[in-house]
Amino acid sequence: MAYPEGLLSPDERIIVHTHPHWKMLILPVLALLVTAAAGGYLAALVSNQAWHTYAWIAIAVLAAVAVIWLVLAPLIRWRTTHFVVTTQRVMVREGFVTRTGIDIPLSRINSVQFRHGLTDRLVGAGTLIVESASDEPLEFDDIPRVERVHSLLYREINDDPDDDFEPGHSGARS
Numbered sequence: 001m002a003y004p005e006g007l008l009s010p011d012e013r014i015i016v017h018t019h020p021h022w023k024m025l026i027l028p029v030l031a032l033l034v035t036a037a038a039g040g041y042l043a044a045l046v047s048n049q050a051w052h053t054y055a056w057i058a059i060a061v062l063a064a065v066a067v068i069w070l071v072l073a074p075l076i077r078w079r080t081t082h083f084v085v086t087t088q089r090v091m092v093r094e095g096f097v098t099r100t101g102i103d104i105p106l107s108r109i110n111s112v113q114f115r116h117g118l119t120d121r122l123v124g125a126g127t128l129i130v131e132s133a134s135d136e137p138l139e140f141d142d143i144p145r146v147e148r149v150h151s152l153l154y155r156e157i158n159d160d161p162d163d164d165f166e167p168g169h170s171g172a173r174s
Contacts, residue, residue: 003082004017004082004084004091004093007091008086009088011087012086012087012088012089013086013087014084014085014086015085015086015087015152015153015156016083016084016085016149016152016153017082017083017084017085018082018083018084018143018144018145018149019078019079019081019082019083019144020078020081020083020141020142020143020144021123021124021125021142021143021144022123022144023123023125023142024074024078024142025074025075025078027070027074028070028071028074028075029071031066031067031070031071032067032070032071035063035066035067035070035071036063038063039059039060039062039063042055042059043055043056043059046059076096077094077095077096080093080094080095080096080099081093081094081095082094083128083140083143083149085149085152085153085156087106087156088105088106089103089104089105089106090103090104090106090109090130090153091103091104092140102138104130104132104138106156106157108132108133108134109130109131109132109133109153109157110131110132110133111130111131112128112129112130112131112150112153112154112157113128113129113131113137113150114126114127114128114129114143114146114147114149114150115127115129116146116147120146124144124145125142125143125144125145125146126142126143126146126147127139127140127141127142127143127146128140128143128146128149128150128153130153
């Protein structure tokens with residue numbers, strides 16, 4: 001059973017399951033390119049020295065630390081962050097070593113808002129703001145296609161279980 005299906009109750013189904021927007025990976029990719037370029041430049045710079053083997057080892061160790069810290073850690077953080085909307089709740093799970101999560105029952109959600117600036121609109125991301133009955137509003141950053149997620153969540157919150165009306169059709173019911 002794939003994640004997050006193992007967390008669902010028998011009558012619950014997934015509406016949206018996403019990771020943060022890929023824009024979170026732009027800086028790690030740039031860091032990888034800069035680290036590779038700097039490492040190659042430094043390795044070429046010391047290649048004619050008598051101690052070049054030790055310098056290459058030091059450069060490789062520093063480059064490996066930089067890649068782990070600046071590239072792999074953000075990639076793992078991105079991959080292990082899940083934003084899930086089901087028919088009963090909103091779930092957020094984050095972390096690899098230390099895992100954190102929050103579940104908000106749809107019945108406790110008062111309002112749903114979204115916010116995205118020019119850059120977010122260009123890449124198709126934004127911040128989803130969920131206000132529940134007793135807590136301060138929770139902000140979920142870098143949600144891909146935030147307007148669509150907002151609309152789906154709003155429809156799910158305001159869905160009438162007795163409504164046999166098909167979505168996308170207008171007019172009177174038969």
